[in-house]
Amino acid sequence: MEIINLLADGFLIVFQPLYLAIIIGGVTLGLFIGAMPGLGSVNGVAILLPMTFLMEEQAPGSAIIFLAAIYYGAMYGGAISSIMLGIPGASTAVATTFDGRPLALKGLADQALVAAATASFIGGTISVLLFTGFAPPLAKVALSFGAPEEFALMMLAFATFIGLGGDDISKTFFSIFIGLVLSAVGLDIISGQPRLIFFDIPGFFHGVNFLVLAIGIYGIGEMLWTIESSRGDVQLSKATVSVRRIIDNIVRMKETTKAMVMGSFLGYFVGILPAAGATPGSLMAYGVAKTMSKDPDSFGKGNLIGVAAPEAANNAASTGSMLPMLTLGIPGSPTTAILLGGMVIWGLEPGPRLFIEEKEFVWGLIASLYAANLFALLVNIAFIPALIWVLRTPFTILAPSIFVLCVIGGYAPTQDMHDVWLMLLFGVVAYLLRKLDYPMAPAVLAIVLGPLAEASLRQSLIINHGSPMIFFERPISGPLIGIAILLFFMPLFKALKSRLTSSRAAQERS
Amino acid sequence: MRRAELVMALILALCSISLMVKSAELPIGWIPGEGPGGGAFPFWLSTGMLICCVWIIINWVRKLGPVATSTAAYMDKEALILFVLAAGSLTVMIGLIHVVGVYVSVPLFLVFYVRFVGRHSWPLTGGLAVVTPIVAFFFFEIALRITLPKGKTEPLFYPLYDIFL
DSSP states (O other): OOHHHHHHHHHHHTTTTHHHHHHHHHHHHHHHHHHHHHHHHHHHHHHHGGGHHHHHHHHHHHHHHHHHHHHHHHHHHHHHHHHHHHSSGGGGGGHHHHHHHHHHHTHHHHHHHHHHHHHHHHHHHHHHHHHHHHHHHHHHHHOOOOOHHHHHHHHHHHHHHHOOOOSOOHHHHHHHHHHHHHOEEEEOOOOOOOESSSGOOOGGGGGHHHHHHIIIIIIIIIIHHHHTTTTTTOOOOOOOOHHHHHHHHHGGGGGGGGHHHHHHHHHHHHHHSSSSSSSHHHHHHHHHHHOOSSOOGGSSOTTTTTHHHHHHHHHHHHHHTEEEEHSOOOOOOOOHHHHHHHHHHHOOOOOOTTHHHOOHHHHHHHHHHHHHHHHHHHHHHHHHHHHHHHHHHHHHHHHHHHHHHHHHHHHHHOOOOOHHHHHHHHHHHOOOOOOTTOOSSHHHHHHHHHHHHHHHHHHHHHHTTTTTTHHSTTHHHHHHHHHHHHHHHHHHHHHHHHHHHHHHHHHHHH | OOOHHHHHHHHHHHHHHHHHHTTTTSSSSTTTTTTOOTHHHHHHHHHHHHHHHHHHHHHHOOOOOOOHHOOOOSSHHHHHHHHHHHHHHHHHHHHHHHOOHHHHHHHHHHHIIIIIOOOOOHHHHHHHHHHHHHHHHIIIISOOOOOOOHHHHHHOOOOOHHHOO
């Protein structure tokens, strides 16, 4: 009952005209960002975060509502370029191309677009309901957490990248370590002494702002990557859109109900894990939908379920990734890592205390997710022709515009040109490393969590006179560290298992 | 790609060593009564980075993983030209901000990229190059009160400050 009252209070905030306008503006912008090939929610949120400073001053809580709306809109929009161009708007929409593109090539692009929008709405709605139910009890448990538990949680977040990430382990570890080292630049958090001040450049005294790394990687690095990868010609499909056809297509979605519900639950729970998130969530949902189907051979040739399942999953995952961010202060995805950093800039302390000290903020945000989900569906369907038109924007106009936004956005938070140069350096290095399969998301998560990880580690060690056994002895941190260690060693178990299987197969053959 | 993997791992290993040295300017061990020294956290993480680089080099020697076995070029000629054009023009734009400020360097960059790289029409190029700084001025300087760097062009903005601020 208390949850319903708090949620109702949240809706009272969100239904104010200013907040409604912010949500509609955010989802619309997000839809267009998501629809652009190479741009996704993480790019949009990273590049636009510096523009929200005034918004937060004028209306508290509005900045995160705006960015969360962009996040939601971009998750909807990602499907549009997957279907119309055959190029995923973001990695989260890769699975949508498998059946979305064949449908478009058959002349059924509108059917695929409406299926993607409707499934996104179902995924978003189910996941927000789950979020509303799970968040308050989880925050209550997290209130009892001390420094060792906080550190154990962070270890768990990093361990998921190793155990579940799927990237090269050595490169994933490297990415985590470099993110944490960058977070240590500036002043030592306990003694206050200058630390890692390279070449005595004064700009390093204020540390490396997480936004500088995030805009470098997801703005400049991503654009350099897309400039290289989008050299080939792409074919924009034709879509016939009318109100009658939209209604018919929505009615046709009945046959995908099971897949949408399955995708929503799967996406939500996979989305909670920091290393997993929307991309594996949507791929898993596609795989499960294909396995469950009576006609698996039709997948990949234009099956509507193949569009609905991953789209429901990737939207549900985006909400799932907000659960650990709000309740534990641990982001569930690179986008929520940037949102978490933004909350610190706006003077909020992410974590369970938000549910007590900033009730209006938390419930306003949760209510805004319901509203953003509904508006994203409506704006998406209404703007299908405009979104398709935007896909025609040549990359030689889009890329320089994004570069300019990155440079000004990188300058705005600290108003120091040092940060702009650093951002350029990070962008170029990220592009060069990405070509060699170095994952970048762990570095962004690490730079955001770094200061907290160091503080909780040092506090825990001081409490226990230098003994790390404190992490294993406490009832909550012990199991968390245990799971983290298991995840760290999971790639080793997998390698041993596959070696055992192949040697057995060799024995059987001989 | 294979050679690039080794070169990158060696460069990153050197960076890791320099970070270790830099971190060691502060105590990296246990200080009685105070806990871990200020340099401990970055020092041991940089050590971790170095171990990862050695690991990557071992994988390279043993030819493990898709990159270590790839025969494809790290960057072909066309990709290199595109990279140099984009990253180079961006570097020049940022460098020019120090001298002539955002409101001159940004339009120059847009003209170069949209007209000469993208080969779009002059009206489109001119439109973008004029509208972008105007929007940036009103959004950042007037609405957000964030002063963007202007370099030598600063005096030209005094009349605008008098009108809008």
